[in-house]
Amino acid sequence: MKKTLFVAAACAVGLCGCSDSQSVTVSITNPLGMNRSGEMVEVPVEQVFKKLNLPDTAQVVVYDSKAQEVPYQLTYDDKIIFPVAVDANATVDYTIQKGTPSIVNTLVYGRQYPERLDDIAWENDRAAYRAYGPALQRTGEKAYGYDVFTKSVEELVVEDRYKMELDSASRAKIAELRKAGKKEEAQNLQNSISYHIDHGNGMDCYAVGPTLGGGTSALLADSAIVYPYCYKDYEILDNGPLRFTVKLTFNPLTVKNDTNVVETRIIQLDKGSQLNKTTVSYANLSQPAPVAGGLVIHAASPEAYTYSAEDGYIAYADPTTNAKADNGTVYVGAVFPAPLAEAKVQLFEKPVGDALGHVLGITNYEPNSDFVYYWGSGWSKYGFEKAEDWNNYLKTYAAEVRSPLVVTVKD
Template identity: 25%
Template sequence: MFLLFSISANAQNESAKISIKNNLDFTRKEVVSVSGKQLSNLLKGKKEKELRIKKAGTSEFVVLQWIDYNQDGIADELLFQAEVLAKSKANFEVFFDANIPLVESKITTYSRFVPERTDDYAWENDKVAFRTYGPDAQKRVEEKRPEGTLTSGIDLWLKRTDKPIINKWYAENAKKSGYYHIDHGEGYDPYQVGPSRGTGGTGIWEDDKLLVSKNFVNYKTIAVGPLRTVFELVYAPWSPYEVKETKRISLDLGSNFSKFEISIDSQKPIPNYATGISLHDNKGEVKINKKEGWFRHAEKIDGVLLGEGIVLNPKLVNDAFSNVSKEKDRSDLLVVTQPKENKLTYYAGFAWQKSGQISNESDWDALLQKKAKMLANPLRVTIKGNK
C-alpha cells in the first residue's frame, strides 16, 4: 500500500524520461549505463540517493547501482537493467523521492580478493564465475611449496545456480580441501588452466612463441553490486618489452562474458597483443569468425559440453589461429590484435551445458553471434527532462 501511495502521490514529480532503443532483430536484456554529461544533466540540483526509475506506464521500479570509478566520493555512472524488444524502444520514468523504497535484487554480481586460498581474485554473476591468481600463489610455486599456482590465465568455475557461490565454495574448501572440484549440486571447478591462457588470458605472439606475464601483483576492487562488479589487476613488467599491464575487468548481471579493458605501457613498442582460450588436450572444436569478431572453443569436460569464447571489434584483429603444442596446457586458440593507443577491450566468457544455458555447439555459436551484434549496435539511451 505504501509503495502504491508513493507512486501516486509523486506522479507529478516525474523529473525525466529515459528511452532505450534496440535496433537489432532480437530482444535484449542488458545493463544500461548513464554517465558523463547525461548523468550530470539528470542530477542537476538533485540528490542521487533520492533518484528512482520505473518502467513507463507501470508501477514497477527497477534495481539501481551507482559506481564511483575513481573513488572520489562522487558517482560516475548510474546503472539499471533494461529489457528491450526487437526493433523497439523501452521507456522509463525518473523520480527524485527518498520515500519510494529502493528495489532490492535477489541475484547479484560479486568479486573479491581471496586471501584464505593463498591470493586468488574471484568474480561471478548469476550465470558464470571466474578466478585468477596473485603473487603468493606464484611464490609458492617458485619456492616449491604447496597450494601454488603460476599463471596469468583465467580460470572458469562452472556454476548451475543463479545464486552466489564464491564465498560458499571457498569456505567449504577450507574445511575439506578439494570441495569445489566436486559438483555438490551447484557446479564445480574441473577447468585446468596451467600455463595456458584459460579463457581470456593475454600475451605477445613473437617468433612462433607466446610471451606471457606471471601472476598479478596488485588488485583494486572498484564496485560490487546487484548489476555490475568492477576491479583492476596490475602485472609486473614482463617480456623483453617490459610490458606494464593493467586489466580492468567487469562483469554484468545476466552476461556470460567478462569485459576486459586492457591498458599497456612498455619500454618499446610491442609487435602485437594477444588473448586466447586454452585448447586443453586438443580434442575440442575451434571456430574462428574474423569478420564478425568472435572466436570459440567447444569441448567436453567429464562428458558435458563447455563452450568458451572471445568477442571483440573485428577491426582490431590481425590474426587468429590454433597454436597446438605437445607440452601440457600450452595449446591455445589465439586472437592476435593491434591495440589502439595501447588500449584494448574484449569480452571473454563461457556457457556450460549443465547450467541449461546451452544444449549444443550451435547454441553457443548463436550466443557469440548475438554478443558480436550487440557490441556493434549498442543500445541507444536518450534522456529528456520535463518542461
C-alpha cells in the same frame, strides 16, 4: 542471499507517488533487427542529477515504459546502470526520478581469497571466474590464465565453495585418517568438501596451467605469446548488486626492446551475462604490437574450436579435467568489438601437459590505447546443451557489442 538497498528517500514507489514529479526520460534505441533483453545500459549520474536538480546525496528510482521499477546500481565511474529490454529496431523509454528504490538480491559478487593463495574469484547468476594471485606465483606454479568455475544455480555459491574446500577441521581429519591408513574414509571426506566435485550447484573442473586458460589476453612478440603471470596489485571497484569490477595491475614484462611494460586490466561482469568485459592497457610500450585473446585447447578435444574473424568471436568446447567423468562440457569463448586482424589456432611445438595450444583472436594494439574485449564461459548443465548453442550466443553477443544500444537522456 545478499540484498542491497540501492538508496533511500522519503518518496513512495510509483510514477505518481512523489510530491516532486520532475523526472528524466532515458530513451534506448536498438539498431539491430533482433530483440535484446537484459543488456545493461549506462547513464551518467551527473547528467541525471543535474536535470533533476538533485544533490549528489539524493536517491532515485528507475521505471520501465510500463511503470515497473527496474533495479539499478551506481558504479565507481559515476554511472547509473540498469538492465533493459528493447524490441528489434525499436526505441523504448525509461524514467528516472527521485524516490525510494526497492531492496534487490545481490547476484554479482567477488573478493580476494588470501586464504587460497590470493585468488580473486567473482561470479554472477550465470558463471564464476578466478584470477590467480601473487601468493600462488611465489610457489613457482605457473598459472597464467583465467580459471572457470561452473554454476547451475542463480544464487551466489563461490564463497561457500571456498569455505568448504578450505575447512581446517575437515582438512585435519583427512590427514588423521590418512595417517591411520584409512584411505577410503579419507577420500570420502575429501570428496565431500572438494569444489572439484559437483555438490549440486557446479564445480571447478577446468584446467588452466601455463596457458591463457579461459580467455586471457596477451601481447605477441614475433607470434610468440608474452604470457602475463599472476596479478601484482588489485582494487575492487564495484561489488554488486548488478556489476562486479576489479582492476588488476601486473609486474613488468619484456616485449622485444621494451623491458618495463606494465599491464593493467579492468574486468567487469554484469548480472545475466556469460562474458566479462575487459579493458586492457600497456604502459611503457614504445611501438604497436599484436594483442590476442586466447582459449586453451586440450588434448581430449583437439578440434572442438570455432572462430570467425568476420563475426568477431572465438570458441572452444572444453572436455573438463576428466573427460570420462560426468562433468559435462565447459564452453569458453571471447568476443571482440573491434575488427580482428586474424582468428586462428596456434599450437605449441610440443604439448604442455595436456594443453596443445590456443585458439586466438588477434588485433593490433597501439601504445597508450585500450584493448577492449569480452571473455567468459557457459556449461552444458546450465543453459547450453551443445556447442551450437554456445557459438550462437557468442555470435549474437558480438553483433550486440558491435552495434550497441543508443542511450539518449532527455528532459
